[in-house]
Amino acid sequence: MTIVTKVQQQPEVSKAELEGLHPRELRKIVREGRWTGGTEGLARGYAQANLIILPKEVALDFLIFCQRNPKPCPIVEITDPGSPMITQVANADLRTDLPRYSVYKEGKLVDQPSDITSYWRDDLVGFLIGCSYSFEEALLNAGIPLRHQEENKIVSVYTTNVPCVPAGRFAGPMVVSMRPVKRDQLVRAVQVTSRFPATHGAPVHIGDPSLIGVDLEKTDFDTGVFELAEDDVPVFWGCGGTPQAVALASKIDFMITHKVGHLFVTDKLSEAIAAI
Amino acid sequence: MTIVTKVQQQPEVSKAELEGLHPRELRKIVREGRWTGGTEGLARGYAQANLIILPKEVALDFLIFCQRNPKPCPIVEITDPGSPMITQVANADLRTDLPRYSVYKEGKLVDQPSDITSYWRDDLVGFLIGCSYSFEEALLNAGIPLRHQEENKIVSVYTTNVPCVPAGRFAGPMVVSMRPVKRDQLVRAVQVTSRFPATHGAPVHIGDPSLIGVDLEKTDFDTGVFELAEDDVPVFWGCGGTPQAVALASKIDFMITHKVGHLFVTDKLSEAIAAI
Numbered sequence: 001m002t003i004v005t006k007v008q009q010q011p012e013v014s015k016a017e018l019e020g021l022h023p024r025e026l027r028k029i030v031r032e033g034r035w036t037g038g039t040e041g042l043a044r045g046y047a048q049a050n051l052i053i054l055p056k057e058v059a060l061d062f063l064i065f066c067q068r069n070p071k072p073c074p075i076v077e078i079t080d081p082g083s084p085m086i087t088q089v090a091n092a093d094l095r096t097d098l099p100r101y102s103v104y105k106e107g108k109l110v111d112q113p114s115d116i117t118s119y120w121r122d123d124l125v126g127f128l129i130g131c132s133y134s135f136e137e138a139l140l141n142a143g144i145p146l147r148h149q150e151e152n153k154i155v156s157v158y159t160t161n162v163p164c165v166p167a168g169r170f171a172g173p174m175v176v177s178m179r180p181v182k183r184d185q186l187v188r189a190v191q192v193t194s195r196f197p198a199t200h201g202a203p204v205h206i207g208d209p210s211l212i213g214v215d216l217e218k219t220d221f222d223t224g225v226f227e228l229a230e231d232d233v234p235v236f237w238g239c240g241g242t243p244q245a246v247a248l249a250s251k252i253d254f255m256i257t258h259k260v261g262h263l264f265v266t267d268k269l270s271e272a273i274a275a276i
Numbered sequence: 277m278t279i280v281t282k283v284q285q286q287p288e289v290s291k292a293e294l295e296g297l298h299p300r301e302l303r304k305i306v307r308e309g310r311w312t313g314g315t316e317g318l319a320r321g322y323a324q325a326n327l328i329i330l331p332k333e334v335a336l337d338f339l340i341f342c343q344r345n346p347k348p349c350p351i352v353e354i355t356d357p358g359s360p361m362i363t364q365v366a367n368a369d370l371r372t373d374l375p376r377y378s379v380y381k382e383g384k385l386v387d388q389p390s391d392i393t394s395y396w397r398d399d400l401v402g403f404l405i406g407c408s409y410s411f412e413e414a415l416l417n418a419g420i421p422l423r424h425q426e427e428n429k430i431v432s433v434y435t436t437n438v439p440c441v442p443a444g445r446f447a448g449p450m451v452v453s454m455r456p457v458k459r460d461q462l463v464r465a466v467q468v469t470s471r472f473p474a475t476h477g478a479p480v481h482i483g484d485p486s487l488i489g490v491d492l493e494k495t496d497f498d499t500g501v502f503e504l505a506e507d508d509v510p511v512f513w514g515c516g517g518t519p520q521a522v523a524l525a526s527k528i529d530f531m532i533t534h535k536v537g538h539l540f541v542t543d544k545l546s547e548a549i550a551a552i
Contacts, residue, residue: 060336060401064354067339068364078340080443088344088441125336165364167356194552197473201551275477275551276470 010034018042023090023265027097036099036114038261040133047089047199047270048263049076049128050240051098052247053116053256056081059125061168062247066129068165072174072238074130074198076266082122089266094126095119100259107251112259119256129240130199131263132177134270135192142192144185153224154261155179157239161213162204164246172246175220176204176212177239180232189235195274205236212236221260286310294318299366299541303373312375312390314537316409323365323475323546324539325352325404326516327374328523329392329532332357335401337444338523342405344441347514348450350406350474352542358398365542370402371395376535383527388535395532405516406475407539408453410546411468418468420461429500430537431455433515437489438480440522448522451496452480452488453515456508465511471550481512488512497536 013034018026023043029035039048054062059081066073077088084094095117103111103119113119132155136146148155156178164174181189186206194202205212216234219225221241228234244257258264289310294302299319305311315324330338335357342349353364362368371393379387379395389395408431412422424431432454440450457465462482470478481488492510495501497517504510520533534540 056336060332060339060357063336063339063343064356067351067354075343078343080340081336191552197551275473276467 023267026265027090027092030099031093031096033114039099039263039265040261043265045137045269045271047076047134047266047268047273048131049089049266050131050244051094051101051256051258051264052127052129052243053094053124054127054247054252055121055254056123056125058169058252061170062127062243065164065167065170065246066127066243068167069174069242070197071201071204072164072176072240072242074200076128076130076198078128079126081125084120084124084126086126086128086264089128089268092264094264098258098262098264100262102257102259104248104255104257106253107248116256128264128266129243131240132200132237133263134199134273135196137270138192138196139189142188144181144189144192147180147226148224151224151226153226155223156216156219156226157221157223157241158214158218158236159220159245164242169250170246172249174204175239175241175245176214176236178209178214178216178234178236180226180228181235183231183233186233186235193237195276196270197275198273199270200238200240203235204238207233209234209236299543302541303366303368306375307369307372309390315375315539315541316537319541321413321545321547323352323410323542323544323549324407325365325542326407326520327370327377327532327534327540328403328405328519329370329400330403330523330528331530332399332401334445334528337446338403338519341440341443341446341522342403342519344443345450345518346473347476347480348440348452348516348518349514350476352404352406352474354404355402357401360396360400360402362402362404362540365404365544368540370540374534374538374540376538378533378535380524380531380533382529383524392532404540404542405519407516408476408513409539410475410549411472413546414468414472415465418464420457420465420468423456423502424500427500427502429502431499432492432495432502433497433499433517434490434494434512435496435521440518445526446522448525450480451515451517451521452490452512454485454490454492454510454512456502456504457511459507459509462509462511469513471552472546473551474549475546476514476516479511480514483509485510485512
C-alpha cells in the first residue's frame with residue numbers, strides 16, 4: 001500500500017473557486033491540502049457521505065447495527081478491512097480525500113487533522129454513511145424551501161428518546177435532523193425524500209416534537225434553532241449523526257470520523273442513487 | 277439458550293389447510309414438524325426470505341459482499357452472532373422455523389433436514405435475504421401476469437456473465453431470475469418492482485439475454501423454460517440464489533441455507549417494506 005502524505009504544495013483556494021468543480025477535481029484539491037473547509041454547497045448534484053472508521057474487531061457488530069437502523073444509518077460503501085480505498089462510489093483514499101477529520105481515542109476527541117495517513121492502521125475498516133445533503137437538493141428542486149439555507153444556519157439536529165435497535169456493543173437513541181415544512185407541502189416532502197433510502201429516505205416523524213422526546217429550543221451539536229410559523233410543521237429525518245453518537249458512546253478504543261460538515265464527496269449523482 | 281428439538285407430535289397438514297394462515301401460525305406448524313414442503317403461495321401478502329447461515333469468521337466479508345451487490349443480495353435481517361433468533365421481521369428461531377434446510381460442508385451438500393438444532397454452533401450468524409415472491413405479488417396486483425405461475429413451473433433462473441463486486445473470499449457471477457413481460461407492460465413492471473429494493477428491486481437487465489451471457493434454453497438449478505411470444509420481452513431481476521452460489525463457490529467449511537423453495541416466512545407485509 002502506498003503511503004500518501006498530504007503536504008500542501010500549492011496555495012489554498014477560496015470556496016468560490018471550487019464552485020462547479022466535479023467531485024474528482026474537488027477531491028484532488030482537498031488531497032493537495034488546498035481546501036480544508038466544509039463541503040456544503042460544493043459539487044452540487046453529487047451525493048456526499050458521512051465517514052466512520054472503526055477497528056475490524058467491532059466492524060461486524062457495527063454493520064449489523066446499521067442494517068437494523070437503516071433510516072439513520074444507510075450504508076453507501078464499506079472498504080475492504082485494512083484498506084482505506086473507496087472503489088464503488090468514487091476512486092478515492094479515505095486518508096486524504098476529506099477536508100478534515102475527527103480522531104477519537106477511548107471516546108475522547110484527540111485531533112482534527114486534514115490528513116489521517118499517520119493514523120491509519122491495517123485493522124481499520126471505513127464506512128461511508130448516506131448524508132441528507134442529497135435529498136435536500138431534491139426538496140429544493142421540488143419547490144420545498146430549506147429554512148436553514150435561507151437563514152444560513154446548520155440544519156437543526158436533536159437526540160430523540162427513540163431507541164435504535166441495538167447490536168452487540170452498539171446501542172443508543174436515534175439522532176434526527178429537523179426541517180420546517182409548510183403544511184401544504186408535507187405530502188410532497190414525504191414523496192420526494194422516500195425516493196432516497198440511501199440518504200435517510202422518508203421522515204421518521206412528522207409533527208409534535210415531544211412525542212419523540214425533542215424540545216425544539218434545545219438542539220444538539222450547536223446546530224440552528226428555527227422559529228416555526230403557524231403553517232409550519234416540524235418534520236424529522238434520521239440523521240447520520242446517529243451512528244457516530246452510538247459508536248462514541250460505546251467507547252471504542254479508536255475511531256475516526258469526518259469533522260462535522262466536512263464530508264466525503266462521491267462521484268455519484270444523487271438522482272442516480274434514488275430508489276425510483 | 278433453550279435448545280428446541282423439532283419432534284412431530286401431531287399429524288402432517290395438507291397445503292390446503294395452510295391457506296390463509298398468518299405467518300405466526302404457519303411457522304408454528306412448521307416448527308412442530310407438520311409441514312416440510314415449499315412455501316410458495318403460503319401466507320400471501322407477507323414477505324418471504326432466503327436463509328444463509330455462515331461462521332462468524334466470514335460474516336463481515338459476506339456482509340460487505342451483500343452491501344456491494346444490493347440487487348441480488350438485499351439483506352432483510354442479520355442475527356446476533358451466535359444466536360439463531362430472528363427479532364425484527366418476526367419472532368422466530370432459524371433452527372426450526374423453516375420447513376427444510378440444506379447443510380453444506382466444504383462446499384458439498386451433506387444433509388437436507390427439517391430441523392437444524394443439532395447443527396447449530398455458537399459461532400454461526402444467520403442472514404435473511406429478500407426474496408422475489410414479494411414483488412411478484414405486486415406485479416400480479418398491477419395486472420402483470422406471471423408466466424411461471426400460469427404454467428405451474430419454477431421461475432427461470434440463470435447464471436450470468438456479469439461479475440458481482442467481490443469482497444474478501446466472496447466473488448462470482450450474478451444469478452438472475454427471468455420473467456417474460458408484454459412489451460406494453462414493461463414500464464409498469466419496472467415501476468412496480470422499483471418500489472421493493474428490499475426484495476431485489478428494479479430489473480438488472482431488459483431484453484437481449486446474450487448481452488448478459490444468458491441462453492434462455494439453458495436454465496440453472498432445473499428451473500422452468502418459457503417460450504417467448506413475439507410481444508414478450510425477457511426481463512431479468514437479481515436473484516437470491518446469487519449469495520448462495522457465491523458462498524458455495526468460496527468453499528466455506530460450513531454453511532446452512534434454506535432448501536430451494538422452502539423459505540422463511542416473515543411477519544412483514546410486502547407492501548409494508550416497500551420504499552415508497
